[in-house]
Amino acid sequence: MIRLYDYWRSSASYRVRIALAMKHVDYERHDVNLLAGEQGDDANRARNAQGFVPTLDVDGQTIGQSLAIIDYLDATYPDPPMVPRDPLARAHTLQRALVIAADIHPVNNLRILKRLGAMGIDQAGRDEWYRHWIAEGFAALEALAGDGPYLGGDAPDLSDVCLVPQMYNARRLETPLDAYPKLVAIDAALTALPAFAAAHPDKFSPA
Amino acid sequence: MIRLYDYWRSSASYRVRIALAMKHVDYERHDVNLLAGEQGDDANRARNAQGFVPTLDVDGQTIGQSLAIIDYLDATYPDPPMVPRDPLARAHTLQRALVIAADIHPVNNLRILKRLGAMGIDQAGRDEWYRHWIAEGFAALEALAGDGPYLGGDAPDLSDVCLVPQMYNARRLETPLDAYPKLVAIDAALTALPAFAAAHPDKFSPA
Numbered sequence: 001m002i003r004l005y006d007y008w009r010s011s012a013s014y015r016v017r018i019a020l021a022m023k024h025v026d027y028e029r030h031d032v033n034l035l036a037g038e039q040g041d042d043a044n045r046a047r048n049a050q051g052f053v054p055t056l057d058v059d060g061q062t063i064g065q066s067l068a069i070i071d072y073l074d075a076t077y078p079d080p081p082m083v084p085r086d087p088l089a090r091a092h093t094l095q096r097a098l099v100i101a102a103d104i105h106p107v108n109n110l111r112i113l114k115r116l117g118a119m120g121i122d123q124a125g126r127d128e129w130y131r132h133w134i135a136e137g138f139a140a141l142e143a144l145a146g147d148g149p150y151l152g153g154d155a156p157d158l159s160d161v162c163l164v165p166q167m168y169n170a171r172r173l174e175t176p177l178d179a180y181p182k183l184v185a186i187d188a189a190l191t192a193l194p195a196f197a198a199a200h201p202d203k204f205s206p207a
Numbered sequence: 208m209i210r211l212y213d214y215w216r217s218s219a220s221y222r223v224r225i226a227l228a229m230k231h232v233d234y235e236r237h238d239v240n241l242l243a244g245e246q247g248d249d250a251n252r253a254r255n256a257q258g259f260v261p262t263l264d265v266d267g268q269t270i271g272q273s274l275a276i277i278d279y280l281d282a283t284y285p286d287p288p289m290v291p292r293d294p295l296a297r298a299h300t301l302q303r304a305l306v307i308a309a310d311i312h313p314v315n316n317l318r319i320l321k322r323l324g325a326m327g328i329d330q331a332g333r334d335e336w337y338r339h340w341i342a343e344g345f346a347a348l349e350a351l352a353g354d355g356p357y358l359g360g361d362a363p364d365l366s367d368v369c370l371v372p373q374m375y376n377a378r379r380l381e382t383p384l385d386a387y388p389k390l391v392a393i394d395a396a397l398t399a400l401p402a403f404a405a406a407h408p409d410k411f412s413p414a
Binding site: 064 | 272279294298301319326328343344347348
């Protein structure tokens with residue numbers, strides 16, 4: 001039995017939902033309400049040492065960190081693959097994924113924004129912070145993008161799985177996207193795919 | 208021909224140097240002086256779209272992001288392996304590595320600290336920021352650590368390669384470590400290994 005503990009708007013959770021949908025994995029979804037602070041509850045910390053979402057529970061064995069979860073899914077449900085087999089192509093997929101998963105998302109997540117607020121940075125300052133790191137990362141990713149239709153070329157890969165949730169976040173914060181025409185086109189191609197559409201936060205919104 | 212573009216004190220570079228040493232890979236090292244701003248030069252941006260270090264250059268093909276570089280090295284120089292073969296064990300190694308490589312290091316690196324400074328956060332505030340995210344990540348990692356001697360158990364793995372540079376950074380900023388006895392013991396066991404010792408920043412200090 002596979003259980004996913006996630007939050008509808010968490011972008012790391014959104015990545016995992018895309019991978020699960022691409023691989024047609026059946027799972028039971030459990031909501032951890034970040035706005036209510038449920039991620040810090042004992043129950044969530046018992047399954048996720050960081051007190052984060054997402055967590056994958058496989059027959060009682062838990063895995064945290066979205067890229068580690070997706071690696072597990074890729075090892076156990078290999079079709080379709082999330083990374084190419086060629087060592088250099090594989091490294092480039094991971095590089096693109098990590099531009100988002102290491103250098104955009106973690107510096108913009110809720111705990112960081114809360115801490116900035118506690119340090120006296122106002123909402124406008126926090127929004128500027130958020131958009132700045134997206135702009136830095138997207139500029140690099142635009143330079144690394146090929147001719148499409150996806151970041152992975154002819155088939156979506158792990159970096160595409162990271163791109164769509166980050167684009168969703170960028171638009172929520174009204175980040176200008178004119179400088180990233182390749183990324184905008186790739187995102188449009190990706191969001192039209194059934195697995196990406198099925199994982200969209202709106203499908204899991206409590207309202 | 209393998210070239211590594213790095214900076215002696217960059218902790219992501221330190222990770223790659225450890226992996227290269229563990230796998231006995233011959234390489235030519237090139238310094239990119241972060242304090243002089245060389246990472247933003249055209250030459251460095253041509254090889255690393257983010258304007259970061261480290262970059263691995265393999266016969267003119269470049270790879271950025273330390274975990275992507277180490278994945279490439281693991282695919283091309285498989286001995287010793289950086290991740291276990293079992294899917295769950297592999298995911299747990301990646302999870303531990305990402306606690307550091309996604310959730311500690313990127314929120315504390317030079318560009319973040321500089322931006323905090325530009326936003327009016329003074330040195331004491333920046334130091335507190337730095338120690339806070341190390342403490343959060345190390346608390347999770349201490350809970351995830353097994354009985355040693357390494358994070359990877361009997362053999363060092365990718366998460367050990369990430370731990371040692373993060374411990375080095377923690378000590379530079381005088382982060383209290385009393386709450387992480389397992390991590391301190393594992394770090395001591397790791398730094399005694401020849402490959403870890405050979406990669407230490409002091410070996411590459413310009414002074």
